[in-house]
Amino acid sequence: MPRPISRGSGSSWPPDVTDRPARSDGATLPVQHTERITMKNDTLNALIVRHGENLLHRSGWPETVGVTQVAPDEVPGWLSVCGVLSADELLTLTTRLCQTEMGGRAHLLTASAQRLAGTPARLHLYPAQSYPRPEALPDCTCISLPYAREWLTKNECDDLLAFLKDFTDRVCEIVRQDAHRLAAAMVPSARPRLMEKRFGDWRLVADEYDHENWLDSEDGALLDQVLDGVLVRDARFCPVLLTLVNESREEIEAAGVMTDLLRFPGEPVRRWFDRRVLRDVLNEVRNTDPIGD
Template sequence: MNTAHTLIIRHCRNQLIARGWPSSLEVDTNQHYRAGDGVAFYGKLETKTLLALLPVLEAKGLLEETVVAELKEIITDTRSSVLLNRNHLSERYSHAGTMTLRYSSDMQAPLETIQLLLKALRAEINDICGRVAADGYRLCDAVNPSYRPSVFQRKTRNFVVSVTETKPAEQGIDEWSNDALDSCIDAILQKNATFRTLQIRISYGENNKMLGRSCVPYVKRLPDQPVRGWFGRELLRDAVTEAKGNIADMLAALDSFKRAA
């Protein structure tokens, strides 16, 4: 799973839990700036969860007080559930429209009342999916290379240090703790931070022959922050070490050539 998808799925789970939905739901995401892309979740809403969601749906104006009272009477002390199933669209997409809702219970219930429950749940699903999808595009933009991937270039008499944004590695973020993921998501959505993966290259000569190169993942930058505020010298360490090794090899080869000549 790539970096953006990991962040989006974590963000979706956080939103579900905050709204009273179970953390056990399976979350899918597919965001590539195409129509129909977004986020969806599948699983089962048990009796306990449904009862907990009723006041939430009422507070949002999705269910009337009388309907909530009737549903509590219908659902309490029964084995009722709502299944969030995949439909045929889920083979290609992930969004609210790929989810089908089905009510199940061991007790007979008025069809009209159950339909009102499913309609309210559908409205809440649409809202969750829409909000997370919108945030998801911001998360994608924050971790993937921008349209101007060249960050900066510094030149001396003999050397050039160039820094460019590159595609983040597929691995690495899976090892982050949930707290680290939440901190990253909050920085992106609340502070407009970016977490780019940077390629650092040290070269020399007219043809920019490479001496050293390194890749530094998830470097945090805040809007309008000057380079000196986020690019520490420690980020150059691996590229400089490689460059020094290559320079030493060239000097040794040159010294050997002089002795041979």
């Protein structure tokens, strides 16, 4: 499976480089550039929304139905489902979802949806309008079937709505749980060191780094690759800081960041290493110190 193209940050000093890298003897090296740059990134949010919509659409919900985040800063991974289905779309959906239902309930649900087919009835899903946000995830999505009582009994209508609501609740709960795995894959692990190579007085180090990725909602195919990589294949999606250290000077000479990069368990460094970032790092050293040691 192809992986997302990693987008190197270039040869400029990476933002938020405030920690002092360790020397080989355990001491620390001075960091000359400590400017902090605040950046806004929505990769995690884009992954969460994409995951929720993928689960819905693969289950048979039409493309007109989507999800929205409830409060991403407070409860990342909480979604509400929104959209409108015509009576004919409702019949198609109910028939599809009932394929996994056992017993007579599937027949009753399908029969109810069939009686609505061709009528102006519409199924509405929308976020709960409450402040503060609902305390429970199932309360974040509202579902209604206005005017359906003209063709269905109250019990038939309630049963059909409960069946559909239960399905959306299960999808939202799956996304909520998977959001924790996605977030964990995007931040440094307990053992961030990925590579260390020495060339005379030079040391090249690659570490997982607390930095932003740059995928957004427009990168649909790449988001799908990340979701498959992290949730199915246990991949990491944390940016990597590449640092070139001159140990004779006890200085970091250059650094760059590899972003939008999937790393799978057990694969060699060469499979994920972005040589464009390495070239940028080396060019920075040449440009800032053309004479060299």
